Amino acid sequence: MERESELINDHHLLEQYFHEYFEVLHRYAYTLLKDNDDAKDVVQSVFTQLWQKREALTIRQSARAYLYAATHNHCLNRIKSEKIRQNHHSRFTANEDYTTTGEQEQLTLKDLKKEVLSAMDAIPEKCREIFYKSRFEEKSYQEIAKELGISVKTVEAQMGKALRILRTTLSGKTYWLIICCHLFTEINKLPHSLW
Amino acid sequence: MVNRALNMIEMDALLSKYFSGEATPEEAMIIDDWRMSKEENEREFSALWNAWNATSAKPHQQPDVPAAWQQMQPLAPRQKVKRISRFTWIAAAGLLFCIAVAAALLFQKEDLKTVATTNNKTEKVILPDSSVAIVGAGSSLSYSTSFTGKERNVILKGEAFFDVRPVAGKPFIVKAGLAKIKVLGTSFTVADTGSVITTRVYSGKVIMYNDKESLTILSEQTGSFRKDNQHFSLVPFVFHFEDEDMKSVAASLAKAYHKKIFFKDPEIASLRISSNFDNKSLDYILQVIASTLNVNYTYSNEDEIYFEKN
Known part of the structure; x- marks a missing residue:
């Protein structure tokens, strides 16, 4: 384990770690921050910090465990300082994030939303209430448990159930719609010189 | 490597916890290990993750890793090692010591002393019989400054760890809400979490009791008192x-x-x-x-x- 903290002096090793872990750390950061760009910033800063301060850092466990823990800490700090928690539900229904993009995408999203909404209707009432609170009111498991007078463990189990139902109810068609949406967003991001 | 698969229900709960942004770094690592251990898991993960993203206004997008690496170039020169942390620790310890001495002097003459902690600090308290209590964040502990009676009584709100010095014929009793915890000499933690009061015993033996019933908790065991039905029981795996x-x-x-x-x-x-x-x-x-x-x-x-x- 000691060896790893010494080896990090090597520029190439940092690059290797970056390529090996950036994607998984980015997804983890995204789950915490719910924003792709913020997640990218955070994981980049985790690696920058690892590079700049590595002599002062004592990596007690594996480099991998360090990277996950550091990503978690950086995300929590960011949530605290920027108060990025917003009401997703209103944005989801108002669709404001997509008003500037093409007409075609709007249509697809509308279709998608209907299907997703009906998929969510398949979730039993009690379970759905918990799912909505977590997903759209952005409440923590702890907050939901307290509010409903149930244990955190029950919230975990109900969320698992909601996820399973969503996955079974949403048809293959929906995934294609999602993929199309992604493609569209990506194309819109391309510099205009490429058009 | 995963030798025994978690069952599907456990895995769904863990995955939704991760998707909701509630996973600890350890849990995130378990999920990535699970995902990458089998192609079948990889597919199942994608299906669940897509279903989850379908309910999102800003769905997750796969990052462009080489671009993200390029963006970070050139890497800034390394910083010199700063050894501030040790000084900070010494300063903090010194400050804490001064506060402790001041507090001790200030409260010396009072009969009942209360130590209350803020929401993110714990505090170590040396009780008059030289037993040690570490009061958890957002908790309070009250005790007599002399311990002259037949019992050593303390009153706890919230959570605290105790390392009790044995004193023959003078039991140490923690009152936590409606439950009491009696010991002769041992180390244990008491936590009042709202709906239950738990006692985790590290060494020795502890008795949790109220007017009606009692529960003996041995070393490495955890006992709990449920406020709704007023019953005591052992919690084996905490x-x-x-x-x-x-x-x-x-x-x-x-x-x-x-x-x-x-x-x-x-x-x-x-x-x-x-x-x-x-x-x-x-x-x-x-x-x-x-x-x-x-x-x-x-x-x-x-x-x-x-x-x-x-």
Whole structure:
């Protein structure tokens, strides 16, 4: 384990770690921050910090465990300082994030939303209430448990159930719609010189 | 490596916890290990993750890793090692000592003393009989400054760890809401979490009781008092490891689950773990440990578990 903290002096090793872990750390950061760009910033800063301060850092466990823990800490700090928690539900229904993009995408999203909404209707009432609170009111498991007078463990189990139902109810068609949406967003991001 | 799969319900709960942004770094590592261990898991993960993203206004997008790396170039020159942390610690310790002395002087003459902590600080208290209490964040502990009676009584709101010095014929009693905890000399933690009061015993023996019933809790056990039905019961599988080495972690787990745990590579015994497990299955705990320490575990038979390096 000691060896790893010494080896990090090597520029190439940092690059290797970056390529090996950036994607998984980015997804983890995204789950915490719910924003792709913020997640990218955070994981980049985790690696920058690892590079700049590595002599002062004592990596007690594996480099991998360090990277996950550091990503978690950086995300929590960011949530605290920027108060990025917003009401997703209103944005989801108002669709404001997509008003500037093409007409075609709007249509697809509308279709998608209907299907997703009906998929969510398949979730039993009690379970759905918990799912909505977590997903759209952005409440923590702890907050939901307290509010409903149930244990955190029950919230975990109900969320698992909601996820399973969503996955079974949403048809293959929906995934294609999602993929199309992604493609569209990506194309819109391309510099205009490429058009 | 995952030797025994978590069951589907456990896995769904863990995945939705991760998707909701509630996963600890250890749990995130378990999920990535699980995902990458089999192609089938990879597919299942994608299906669940897509379903989850369908309910999102800003769905997750796969990052462009090479571009993200390029963006970070050139890397800034390294910083010189700063050894501030040690000075900060000494200063903090000194300050804490001054506060403790001041507090001790200030409250010396009073009969009942109360130590209350803020929401993110714990406080160590030396009681008049030289027993030690560590009062958890957002908790308070009241005690008599002399302990002259037949009993040593303290009143706890919230959570505290106690290391009680044995005094013959003078039991130490913690009042936590409607439950009392009586000891002769031992170390234990009491936590009032709202709906239950729990007592975790590290050494010795403790009795939890009220007017109607009582419960004896032995070393390494946790007892709980449910406020709704006013009953006491043992909670067998709650672990709080705070920078403990694997040797003692394995000993606790072996005792609780009646298994034998061995280290194929002796250096694993000295690796350290900090984690809380509340009523998790043994395999869940072993997976967290394996992912955190980058080791593997295997069962040689139902009762024997071997740890080895990856």
